[in-house]
Amino acid sequence: MNIFPASVQQLIKSFMYLPGIGPKSAERMALYLLGRYPAKGKTLADSLSTALEKVSYCLRCRHFSEKELCVICSDSTRDERLLCIVETASDLSAMEQSGGYNGYYFVLMGRLSPIDGVGPEELGLTVLLSQLASEKRVHEVILATNSTIEGEATAYFLVDQMKTLGLKVSRLANGVPLGSELEYMDKGTLTCALDQRHIFES
Amino acid sequence: MNIFPASVQQLIKSFMYLPGIGPKSAERMALYLLGRYPAKGKTLADSLSTALEKVSYCLRCRHFSEKELCVICSDSTRDERLLCIVETASDLSAMEQSGGYNGYYFVLMGRLSPIDGVGPEELGLTVLLSQLASEKRVHEVILATNSTIEGEATAYFLVDQMKTLGLKVSRLANGVPLGSELEYMDKGTLTCALDQRHIFES
Numbered sequence: 001m002n003i004f005p006a007s008v009q010q011l012i013k014s015f016m017y018l019p020g021i022g023p024k025s026a027e028r029m030a031l032y033l034l035g036r037y038p039a040k041g042k043t044l045a046d047s048l049s050t051a052l053e054k055v056s057y058c059l060r061c062r063h064f065s066e067k068e069l070c071v072i073c074s075d076s077t078r079d080e081r082l083l084c085i086v087e088t089a090s091d092l093s094a095m096e097q098s099g100g101y102n103g104y105y106f107v108l109m110g111r112l113s114p115i116d117g118v119g120p121e122e123l124g125l126t127v128l129l130s131q132l133a134s135e136k137r138v139h140e141v142i143l144a145t146n147s148t149i150e151g152e153a154t155a156y157f158l159v160d161q162m163k164t165l166g167l168k169v170s171r172l173a174n175g176v177p178l179g180s181e182l183e184y185m186d187k188g189t190l191t192c193a194l195d196q197r198h199i200f201e202s
Numbered sequence: 203m204n205i206f207p208a209s210v211q212q213l214i215k216s217f218m219y220l221p222g223i224g225p226k227s228a229e230r231m232a233l234y235l236l237g238r239y240p241a242k243g244k245t246l247a248d249s250l251s252t253a254l255e256k257v258s259y260c261l262r263c264r265h266f267s268e269k270e271l272c273v274i275c276s277d278s279t280r281d282e283r284l285l286c287i288v289e290t291a292s293d294l295s296a297m298e299q300s301g302g303y304n305g306y307y308f309v310l311m312g313r314l315s316p317i318d319g320v321g322p323e324e325l326g327l328t329v330l331l332s333q334l335a336s337e338k339r340v341h342e343v344i345l346a347t348n349s350t351i352e353g354e355a356t357a358y359f360l361v362d363q364m365k366t367l368g369l370k371v372s373r374l375a376n377g378v379p380l381g382s383e384l385e386y387m388d389k390g391t392l393t394c395a396l397d398q399r400h401i402f403e404s
Contacts, residue, residue, distance in 0.1 A: 001273065001277070002273070003265070003272075003273055003274055003294065003295060003298050004266060004273075004291075004295075005256070005257060005266060005267055005268040005269075005272070005273070006268065007249070007252050007253040007256045007257055007268060008253055008257055008266055010249045010252070010253070011249045011250055011252075011253040013249075014242075014245050014246040014249040014250070015246065017235070017239065017242040017243075017245070017246060018231045018234070018235070018246075019230055019231060019234050020227065020230075025222065027292065027295060028221055028222075028292060029220045029221060030253070031266075031290065031291050031292050031295075032220070032221050033219070033220070033250070033254075034253060034254065034257055034266060035266070035290065035291060035311065037219065038254055040216075040219040041219075041250055041253075041254050042251075042254060043216050043219070044216040044217065044219060044220075044250060045247045045248075045250040045251045045254070046247075047209070047212045047213045047215075047216040048213055048216070048235070048243055048246060048247040048250075049244075049247045050209050050212070050213075051209040051210055051212070051213040051232070051236060051243075052235075052236065052240055052243050052244060052247070054207070054209045055207060055209055055210055055236055063205070064206060064207060064210055064233075064236060064237070065207055066207040066208065066209060067207075070205075070207070071203065071204070071205055071206075071207070072205055075203070088233065088237065089206075089233050089237055090229065090230060090233050092205065093205060093206075093229060093233075096205050109237065
């Protein structure tokens with residue numbers, strides 16, 4: 001017997017859709033909003049509905065946007081010679097928070113994965129390549145797909161495509177994350193860090 | 203400059219209302235639903251609205267319910283001589299999942315906290331005491347408020363109230379949680395475990 005009424009059970013199940021949320025946390029969230037903060041619950045339900053309704057994708061870079069062009073593509077102060085290709089809007093957000101990049105982006109909304117039916121078309125590459133070929137503003141394309149097998153495969157695929165357009169193509173460095181200890185690094189990462197080591201100019 | 207459209211920013215802020223969710227997780231949740239699972243997002247928004255609308259409290263025990271009486275109070279197979287008093291519906295859920303209890307409950311929906319304006323009236327004690335006095339079904343009241351300062355204070359207050367009705371009152375044992383090591387126990391817990399030790403009958 002479930003001790004909660006049907007609508008509460010359904011709510012707990014729905015909270016479990018969220019990434020990283022198991023049954024315990026989902027129950028906690030549901031009871032927290034219902035029991036103590038119904039007004040906050042109402043706000044959450046409303047903002048979720050509103051966002052789902054209003055938010056679409058930027059026609060240029062496929063980042064989330066309520067208008068045709070997203071805030072980044074509408075920002076003319078950025079360096080138009082740089083284009084950074086990321087897998088998701090979360091990755092874009094991480095890059096922006098690093099503060100080290102001031103160019104434009106392109107969001108693949110995924111990675112190459114033939115087994116899931118995700119090919120170049122699904123990643124918007126046709127649009128991107130024709131943009132790059134016609135506008136000729138971008139000098140360097142930075143491949144910032146994840147350092148996973150799928151991300152690397154996607155990057156290698158992109159290198160070939162970009163090279164045919166005669167563009168400079170780069171990839172984020174692999175190496176030891178700041179603040180971490182060599183002792184705990186895996187072999188692959190250390191090998192990459194060695195291979196990609198930089199030399200102090202004398 | 204925020205890189206997300208206004209409705210996405212609002213959604214991220216709303217997710218931060220949830221217990222244990224900081225800005226990073228909130229962003230992850232928002233982008234996950236918007237970008238990959240809009241249908242699940244819709245379901246979450248709808249179930250939250252529905253639950254907020256439908257769910258009220260059981261007139262008898264103050265547990266969540268869509269009807270006058272909750273599923274537990276409507277279940278006549280339970281032991282009507284036992285009443286367990288808990289602070290919240292989450293605590294009730296934890297007690298039920300333990301499988302060790304088969305009586306009825308009363309949910310205080312809080313704990314005594316004069317500084318926040320929470321007195322006996324807010325905890326529904328007037329209703330509870332008159333129920334207990336008139337029905338005379340309950341033989342033992344188990345106080346299962348938390349082992350925090352507020353929970354203990356609430357339990358001591360309840361002991362006095364229940365004693366005036368001539369009821370047997372008990373409190374959950376304090377001691378070493380199963381699976382944990384003495385080495386890591388705090389002094390208070392160990393003292394309680396010693397005080398409340400049980401003797402093996404020969």
